Amino acid sequence: MSSKLAKYDRLYEQIKSYILTTEDIWARLATMEAVLHHKMQSFFWTGVYVLQDDELIVRSYQGPVACQKLRHHTGVCWAAIRSGDTVIVPDVEQFPGHIACNSKSKSEMVVPIRDRNGEVFACLDIDSEQLNAFDKEDEAGIRKILSLLYD
Ligand code: SME
Numbered sequence: 169m170s171s172k173l174a175k176y177d178r179l180y181e182q183i184k185s186y187i188l189t190t191e192d193i194w195a196r197l198a199t200m201e202a203v204l205h206h207k208m209q210s211f212f213w214t215g216v217y218v219l220q221d222d223e224l225i226v227r228s229y230q231g232p233v234a235c236q237k238l239r240h241h242t243g244v245c246w247a248a249i250r251s252g253d254t255v256i257v258p259d260v261e262q263f264p265g266h267i268a269c270n271s272k273s274k275s276e277m278v279v280p281i282r283d284r285n286g287e288v289f290a291c292l293d294i295d296s297e298q299l300n301a302f303d304k305e306d307e308a309g310i311r312k313i314l315s316l317l318y319d
Pocket of ligand 1: 213234235238242243244245246265266267268269270273276293295
């Protein structure tokens with residue numbers, strides 16, 4: 169196993185122990201954001217946007233102040249929400265329609281979050297100040313951690 173996957177596994181165990189005190193998914197997501205943001209050095213912004221009346225509204229985050237509402241149907245978060253798939257952007261300047269909440273963000277990964285019925289209702293957005301910061305291992309690690317939501 170790579171050192172990055174091993175690190176995600178350690179964070180998974182840590183987060184699992186923290187979140188067991190409540191089934192509230194917003195509390196669980198906030199805890200995931202806090203642990204991930206402070207333990208993964210390349211994470212510059214870590215937060216959740218939630219679908220509300222066909223808008224994407226920020227729910228909770230760690231990092232600098234970011235957009236409260238994302239312009240309709242453009243950018244990386246909307247791409248992940250609409251496709252239902254993780255979107256990894258190695259260079260945000262190359263992503264048509266990318267929404268720049270902070271000019272320091274250089275690369276980004278957005279993972280859709282599903283409810284118990286499998287419907288996408290939100291996304292976890294992670295930005296980095298480094299180009300090309302995210303790969304399939306990050307996706308696997310984050311998806312495994314998100315699977316704890318309904319544990
Ligand atoms: N870059 C995102 C917007 C959210 S910020 O990165 C915090 C997007 O294009 O959807």
